[in-house]
Amino acid sequence: TNVSSLNNSNAYSILFTASSYLQLSGAAVGNLSSGSTGDYTVEAWVYLNSTPTGTAFNSCFTIVSYGNGGGGLWGLYAITSSGYLVMTRDGASYLNLTATIPSLLKWSHIAVVNVGTTITVYLNGSSVGSVSSTGTWTSSQTYTGVGGMPPSTSFLGYISNVRLVKNQALYTSNFTPSTSPFTTTSQGATASNVTLLTAQNTSIVDNSTN
Secondary structure, X not given: OEEEEEEEOOEEEEEEOOOOXXXXXXXXXXXXXXXXXOOEXXXXXXXXXXXXXXXXXXXXXXXXXXXOOOOOOEEEEEEOXXXXXEXXXXXXXXXXXXXXXOOEOOEEEEEEEEEOOEEEEEEOOEEEEEEEOOOOOOOOOOEEEEOOOOOOOOOOEEEEEEEEEEOOOOOOOOOOOXXXXXXXXXXXXXXXXXXXXXXXXXXXXXXXXX
């Protein structure tokens, strides 16, 4: 992957091209929970250079996912030629946001927030869909992926300011996304809850303290 500055308020981002992705080892990073076991927030800024051309999960664009390459436990994707957002669990569609299409060639903020037993997806600060959460989103998977889940789900465009926050719902209603780089405490986050904070520097580093 290439680290590229777009000279905007999001500072730095990662440019993903065909067959490129960022892989973070360790089961704890993306091991989210839901329902009675805790809230969470998954968010990122994305800039699509094109929409996917496929119609199946193996032809989609991955934003962030958690799995082992053979089947992700969970994933947030921009999928199919329609470009709509999908959140999956255990390799199957869990929340289809068919009316939600992030704009091409424009920065969009995406957040997935679990509060109690409800998962809500926000696009540029506006709720675009929610679903009742059943079961748990915890497992001992191999890695967390940003921009791709091999072999064929690479994102084509830029991803910036990826943040995973366990045990905390940062957004519970519509909001105005911050255009400043995220920190481990911005938007009310507790530093110890932030398990991943990346794609915001001149090199690829994890700025979380966990």
